[in-house]
Amino acid sequence: MNRWLQKWVAFRARIAPRLRRFLIGTIAFSVVLIGLVMIVLPGPAIIIVPLGFAILASEFAWARRVWRAAHSGFAHPRQTRSRVPVETR
Numbered sequence: 001m002n003r004w005l006q007k008w009v010a011f012r013a014r015i016a017p018r019l020r021r022f023l024i025g026t027i028a029f030s031v032v033l034i035g036l037v038m039i040v041l042p043g044p045a046i047i048i049v050p051l052g053f054a055i056l057a058s059e060f061a062w063a064r065r066v067w068r069a070a071h072s073g074f075a076h077p078r079q080t081r082s083r084v085p086v087e088t089r
Helices: 002-040 045-057 060-075
Strands: none
Touching: 002 045, 045 060
């Protein structure tokens, strides 16, 4: 019984992160797709699509980069990307 329990714990420790990542990815992609459908149909797409990307960003690095780029673009819209100083009076 002890060997069976050790094998089960090792199996669960190996499979659980993959299953968790798959489930979160599936749910997040579903939320994003529902949000994209809400662009055409009535609904709060402007809230749902970023929510889906936020969920994706919790598990995937590419989504985290997209989330940060979009978030910095909306947080500081007047900030320029160039490093050339601009004279102001």
